[in-house]
Amino acid sequence: MARSSKHRTHTHSHTHPPQWAQDSRLSKQGNLLRLRRERPRGQRPSIGKPAVSLLEARRGSRNKRIEVIQLNLNHCRAAQDLLLQTVRELKSDLAILSEPYKSGDNESWATDRTGKASLWACGGDPCKLSNVLAGDGFVRARAGNLWVYSCYLAPSLPLESFARIIEELAEDARNRGAVLIAGDFNAWAHEWGCRVTNARGRILLETLASLDLALLNEGSQQTFCRGSAGSIINLTFASPSQLRNARWRIGDVYTGSDHEDIVCTIGERPRPSRSSARSKAYIVDTLNTSALARSLETWEALGDTSANESANQLALRMEEACDRSMRQRKPFIRHHEPIVWWNADIDRLRTTCLRARRAESATHDSVRHIA
Structure with a gap:
């Protein structure tokens, strides 16, 4: 209302x-x-x-x-x-x-x-x-x-x-x-x-x-x-x-x-458990494409394996290839994991939408006040 x-x-x-x-x-x-x-x-x-x-x-x-x-x-x-x-x-x-x-x-x-x-x-x-x-x-x-x-x-x-x-x-x-x-x-x-x-x-x-x-x-x-x-x-x-x-x-x-x-x-936030796993991260600018290609060129999935097993094998091989072709960085700490689709253009559009929404709300307030 x-x-x-x-x-x-x-x-x-x-x-x-x-x-x-x-x-x-x-x-x-x-x-x-x-x-x-x-x-x-x-x-x-x-x-x-x-x-x-x-x-x-x-x-x-x-x-x-x-x-x-x-x-x-x-x-x-x-x-x-x-x-x-x-x-x-x-x-x-x-x-x-x-x-x-x-x-x-x-x-x-x-x-x-x-x-x-x-x-x-x-x-x-x-x-x-x-x-x-x-x-x-x-x-x-x-x-x-x-x-x-x-x-x-x-x-x-x-x-x-x-x-x-x-x-x-x-x-x-x-x-x-x-x-x-x-x-x-x-x-x-x-x-x-x-x-x-x-x-x-x-x-x-x-x-x-x-x-x-x-x-x-x-x-x-x-x-x-x-x-x-x-x-x-x-x-x-x-x-x-x-x-x-x-x-x-x-x-x-x-x-x-x-x-x-x-x-x-x-509220009260407990300490993080020591067992919480952290994902591995790499410095992309250090990628050696030749080393990456060499690490993957000989890979073949084992025969008679399910789709899930083949996917697990591929993931392990990709991790090994990344280890050999890029330098590792410190893992992302909590809250710092990037949203892969977010970029500066979307950020600018969000700001524009917020500004327009508030301007519309202010206009409605002024009209109601005059009425």
């Missing part, structure tokens, strides 16, 4: 608190959430628990960080292709995805039963996923010491089904310690900058209040924009123990989707 610019800076006030805040245990926190734009910079609203204990703060100060990117890909292949380059540039460890074009079938991926909510350990070994649970509308996995939930609840979902899924998610997340819940909820509430609070927003607030989670969203920039319509429906919630020095922002790259990417730093 489109919102005029005058609504984006307006602080909403209510003579009577909403139904979810009438419980005396939650009313104070409800007021804090509604006044989130007036809180000191860096202070985040929490749902349920008024403050972070000193012990939790000390634990949080020792946490190592996980770089997270959150995005609704709108089931778009181009958006998912661009994501490959984006996570490399941002050095992301974990991607929380809604409506992916395609989910991977290896241990780096986890997907819900509908195929519309996914987790991708795009940073490799430090964020390897475990303890995966695939539900309806959400998927849960453990990344290091952080329990992560990716959610997608379609706007066409009946309210009863929405409430059931959120309750199932809350029951699973209860008493799990460090939790991160993120995704596209298609829910509106004043607490995250919407002009109105709808039934979905009230259900989400009421249910997550019992988990003592904090809302990381800041500002009132729309996370979804299609033509002249836009809204804030992509949300990020985290345990209070994870808030110390946490960072949350809307990204500044063209995504190929009608949703903005959300970038946050949070």
Whole structure:
């Protein structure tokens, strides 16, 4: 739903608190959430628990960080292709995805039963996923010491089904310690900058209040924009123990989707395992073509072998030929593996698309303001 610019800076006030805040245990926190734009910079609203204990703060100060990117890909292949380059540039460890074009079938991926909510350990070994649970509308996995939930609840979902899924998610997340819940909820509430609070927003607030989670969203920039319509429906919630020095922002790259990417730093990242394998790399400029040709000219596949065995033999022979014809370089460290199809022209086109999209959005905002 489109919102005029005058609504984006307006602080909403209510003579009577909403139904979810009438419980005396939650009313104070409800007021804090509604006044989130007036809180000191860096202070985040929490749902349920008024403050972070000193012990939790000390634990949080020792946490190592996980770089997270959150995005609704709108089931778009181009958006998912661009994501490959984006996570490399941002050095992301974990991607929380809604409506992916395609989910991977290896241990780096986890997907819900509908195929519309996914987790991708795009940073490799430090964020390897475990303890995966695939539900309806959400998927849960453990990344290091952080329990992560990716959610997608379609706007066409009946309210009863929405409430059931959120309750199932809350029951699973209860008493799990460090939790991160993120995704596209298609829910509106004043607490995250919407002009109105709808039934979905009230259900989400009421249910997550019992988990003592904090809302990381800041500002009132729309996370979804299609033509002249836009809204804030992509949300990020985290345990209070994870808030110390946490960072949350809307990204500044063209995504190929009608949703903005959300970038946050949070959680605890374990040390990489010593057994993680590194790929071999070569300095291409040192290629000796004659040596390469000599190494391959006598090769023949062994007879009576399957296609897979022949392919393995060829791969080994190619590696030997490369060893003899090029100098090895240090292996690519994590996040530095190149995307083979990416080049300067594509990078320039992405920047041009982002500039045009923002210019169009600014034009719509000006028209709505004049109207």
